[in-house]
Amino acid sequence: MDWNPGKIVVLTGAGVSAESGLGTFRDAGGVWTRYDLNEVATPEGFRRDPIKVHEFYNARRKNAAGAKPNAAHEALARLERDCPGEVVIITQNVDSLHEAAGTAAIHMHGRLDRATCASCGAVWDAPLEMHAADPCPECLEPATRPDVVWFGEVPRALDDIAGHLDTAAVFVAIGTSGQVHPAAGFVSEAKRAGAHTIEINLAPSDISELFHQRIEGPATQSVPLWVESLLNA
Ligand code: APR
Numbered sequence: 001m002d003w004n005p006g007k008i009v010v011l012t013g014a015g016v017s018a019e020s021g022l023g024t025f026r027d028a029g030g031v032w033t034r035y036d037l038n039e040v041a042t043p044e045g046f047r048r049d050p051i052k053v054h055e056f057y058n059a060r061r062k063n064a065a066g067a068k069p070n071a072a073h074e075a076l077a078r079l080e081r082d083c084p085g086e087v088v089i090i091t092q093n094v095d096s097l098h099e100a101a102g103t104a105a106i107h108m109h110g111r112l113d114r115a116t117c118a119s120c121g122a123v124w125d126a127p128l129e130m131h132a133a134d135p136c137p138e139c140l141e142p143a144t145r146p147d148v149v150w151f152g153e154v155p156r157a158l159d160d161i162a163g164h165l166d167t168a169a170v171f172v173a174i175g176t177s178g179q180v181h182p183a184a185g186f187v188s189e190a191k192r193a194g195a196h197t198i199e200i201n202l203a204p205s206d207i208s209e210l211f212h213q214r215i216e217g218p219a220t221q222s223v224p225l226w227v228e229s230l231l232n233a
Contacts, residue, residue, distance in 0.1 A: 003233060004084045006169025009195070010076060011186055012091045012098070012105075015175020015202060019220045020067040022095055026177050031060075041150050046118075050132035050145075057146040058129045061112045064095040065128060072174065072219035073101035075227040082231055088164045090157075092176060092183050094148050108155040108183065114147035123147055155182060168195040172226075175200070175219050178207030187211060200226060 014024035025031045039045045040056040069077075080087040080103050089098055089105040094112040098105035115126035122138035126146065134144045149155050165171065171190035178184040187197050187210045199211040200222050208214055215222045 005230060005233070007086045007088065007164070007167055008079070008083065008170045008172065008230075009164045009168040009190065010079075010087065010089045011171070011173045011176060011183060012076075012089065012093060013174070013176025013183070014093060015177075016072050016091075016219050016223070017067070017070075017093055017095050017097050018175065018202075019070045019072070019218060020095075020097055022064060022067050022093075022097075024175075024177075026179065037151060041148075042152055043150055044152075046145060046150070053145070054130050054132055057112065057148070060094075061126065061128060061130075061146075064097075064112050067095065067097060069097040069101035070220050072223035073097050073103075075224040077102040079227045079230070085169070088168075090161055090164070090183075090186075092180070094146075106157050106161065108149070108157060108161065110146070110148035110156060112146060112148065115144055116147040117141060117143050118145050119143035158182065161186070162189065165189040165195075166193045168193060170198065171195040172198045172200060173205075173207075173211070174223060175202070176205065178205040198226070 018024050023031050040053050046053045076089060089103055091098055091105040091107055092109050094109055096113050113126050114123055116123045117136035119141035120139040122136055124137055130144055133142050135142055136144055165186055168190045184207055187207060191197055197211045198213045199208055200215045202218055215226055
């Protein structure tokens with residue numbers, strides 16, 4: 001096959017894991033309709049009540065641990081395996097379903113299955129349940145926290161991500177509402193670099209009009225169809 005679409009950069013959001021049984025944040029019944037994000041997803045909330053924050057993430061970690069990758073995750077793994085062009089997956093999700101499907105992903109908001117120490121910065125594989133009194137395995141301080149990025153904190157790997165967006169031929173956003181920056185601005189950065197931009201979502205998002213192309217439908221149907229069409233272009 002001498003066809004090469006160039007570098008494909010994929011950004012995923014909670015919608016790609018929705019059909020694996022992991023809730024989204026802003027849909028009906030979503031996580032932020034049931035929890036106050038200021039209490040459970042900010043450094044201030046953690047300082048105020050680390051026990052409540054650990055309970056929130058313990059529940060999400062258990063939910064994620066029991067989830068399986070779905071046809072959308074599998075299709076992206078097929079794309080990474082079979083596409084002659086470079087494929088880069090950036091995810092806002094803290095679950096590890098891309099890894100479970102066999103792809104590496106850049107976790108710009110961190111990972112539920114990792115833990116870190118708020119005192120010394122050590123990072124390790126998170127136990128299924130974490131508690132505020134747990135001592136850090138490195139410095140023994142009771143300052144362990146989920147290795148996720150909270151509101152008001154800086155997302156991870158932004159320099160790498162900027163480099164990928166500057167060299168993308170195709171940028172695809174899958175299952176994200178486009179309400180949280182900097183991820184919501186990635187489509188504009190990719191467009192400035194000349195990329196063809198595609199939004200794959202169940203419904204229109206806040207940034208739909210920024211994309212050249214939209215594919216509407218549940219990710220487990222729309223992503224495999226898109227990958228099939230691309231690989232058999
Ligand atoms: N298939 C495709 N898209 C879906 C599906 C599905 N089955 N179900 C829901 N969606 C879409 C919704 O239409 C919505 O656009 O997924 C998106 C979910 O949006 P959010 O709940 O806002 O999730 P996300 O965009 O990932 O949130 C970004 O906000 O709270 C922070 O750190 C958190 O990473 C998260 C960030």
